[in-house]
Amino acid sequence: MNDQLLELVDELSRVGADAVQRGLALASGGNLSVRVPGADEFAITGAGTFLDRLTVDTYAVVDLEGRTTDPSSSVRPSSEWKLHQRTYRARPDVNCIIHLHPQYAVLLDALGHRVRFFTLDHAFYVKSIGRTDFYPNGSDELADTAALEAGNHNCIIMGHHGSSAIGPDIEMAYRRAVNMEQAAEATYRALLLGDTESEFPPEQWEKLHHD
Numbered sequence: 001m002n003d004q005l006l007e008l009v010d011e012l013s014r015v016g017a018d019a020v021q022r023g024l025a026l027a028s029g030g031n032l033s034v035r036v037p038g039a040d041e042f043a044i045t046g047a048g049t050f051l052d053r054l055t056v057d058t059y060a061v062v063d064l065e066g067r068t069t070d071p072s073s074s075v076r077p078s079s080e081w082k083l084h085q086r087t088y089r090a091r092p093d094v095n096c097i098i099h100l101h102p103q104y105a106v107l108l109d110a111l112g113h114r115v116r117f118f119t120l121d122h123a124f125y126v127k128s129i130g131r132t133d134f135y136p137n138g139s140d141e142l143a144d145t146a147a148l149e150a151g152n153h154n155c156i157i158m159g160h161h162g163s164s165a166i167g168p169d170i171e172m173a174y175r176r177a178v179n180m181e182q183a184a185e186a187t188y189r190a191l192l193l194g195d196t197e198s199e200f201p202p203e204q205w206e207k208l209h210h211d
Contacts, residue, residue, distance in 0.1 A: 001043065001061060008034045008170065009043050009056055012096070015174050016051035019100055024181055025051050030100040030162060031078035034170055035088065037095050040064045044084055046075040064089055082143035087166060090147040094166045096173040101162040104184035109157045113191065115184045116199040122183040123200045123208055125175050126155050134159040155180045 001009065012034045019025050027050050035042035041063040045051070049058040060077035061069045066085050068077060078084075084097050108115055109131060117123045130149030135142035135158075146164060149156045155176050156164045165180060167173030190198060 001056070001059075002036070004036045005034075005039075005043055005061075006056060008036065009059055011170050012043075013054035013056075015098070015170060016045070016054045019098070019174075019177070020050075020052035022178070024102050024177065025100045027051075030098075031080045031084070032096075032098055033084040034096045037168075041069055042084060042088060044077050044081055047078050049078075079138035080143075082138065082140065083146055083164070086143045086147035087150045087164070091150050091166060093168055094150070094173075096167055096170045098165045098173045098177040099162060100165075100177060100181075102177075102181040102184065104188050105157050105163050105181055106160065108184050108187055110160055113187065115157070115180065116187045116190070117183050117205070118186045118190075118198070118200055119183075120200070120208075121179050122186075123205050125172075125179040126183060127209065128153050128155070129180065130156040132156065132158045134161060137161065 012032050016032055028048050030051055031045045033042045033044040041061055043059045043061050045054060046058045046060050060073060060075045062077050062081050062085060063069055064085060080099060083099060087097055088094060105115060115129055130153035132145040132149060146156055150166060154166050163180060165173050165177035167176055
C-alpha cells in the first residue's frame with residue numbers, strides 16, 4: 001500500500017472498532033473498504049477479520065477487475081469483495097463502502113416495514129434507502145443488485161443480511177451508516193408506540209435537498 005492508502009486504512013480501522021462498540025456489527029459481521037480518490041484499486045478487510053481488531057495487516061488490496069494486487073499476501077479479501085468492487089465500478093464518486101449487519105434495519109425490512117426518517121440528520125445524511133432481496137453472501141446476484149441500487153441511493157438494506165452505506169470519504173460513509181441505523185431504531189420504537197405515519201416533514205425534505 002502507498003502512504004495515502006495506509007493512512008486511509010488506519011482511519012477505517014478506527015471506524016470498524018466504533019461500529020462494533022455501537023452494536024452495528026458483531027465480531028466479523030461485515031466488511032469495510034476504502035480507496036484513494038481516482039484509484040483503480042481498494043483496500044478491503046480480510047476474510048473472517050473482527051471489525052474491532054483491524055490493523056494494516058488484516059486488509060487485502062483488490063483492483064476494479066477483481067484481482068488481488070499482492071499475490072504474495074496471506075490475507076484473503078472478504079467474501080463480499082464483489083459487492084465492493086461492483087459498487088465502486090457503478091459509482092466512480094464513491095471512495096468508501098461500509099457494509100455492516102445492523103439489527104434494527106434488517107429486522108424492519110424482514111417484517112416489511114419501511115425505515116422512516118425523523119430527524120434532520122436522518123433526512124440530510126441518509127436521504128433515501130434502497131434495498132435488495134436476500135441473496136447468498138459473496139454471490140454475483142448480491143453484488144450486482146446492490147451496485148444497481150447504489151446508482152440511486154447511498155444507503156442500501158440487503159434482505160435478511162445487512163446494509164451498505166457509501167460515500168466520497170470514510171467520514172460521510174460512516175455518518176450515513178450510523179444515521180440509517182438510528183432511523184431504523186427510531187422507526188422500531190415508533191411502531192411499538194403504535195405510530196405508523198410520523199416522519200420528517202416531506203415539504204422540508206424536498207427543501208433540504210433542492211435548495
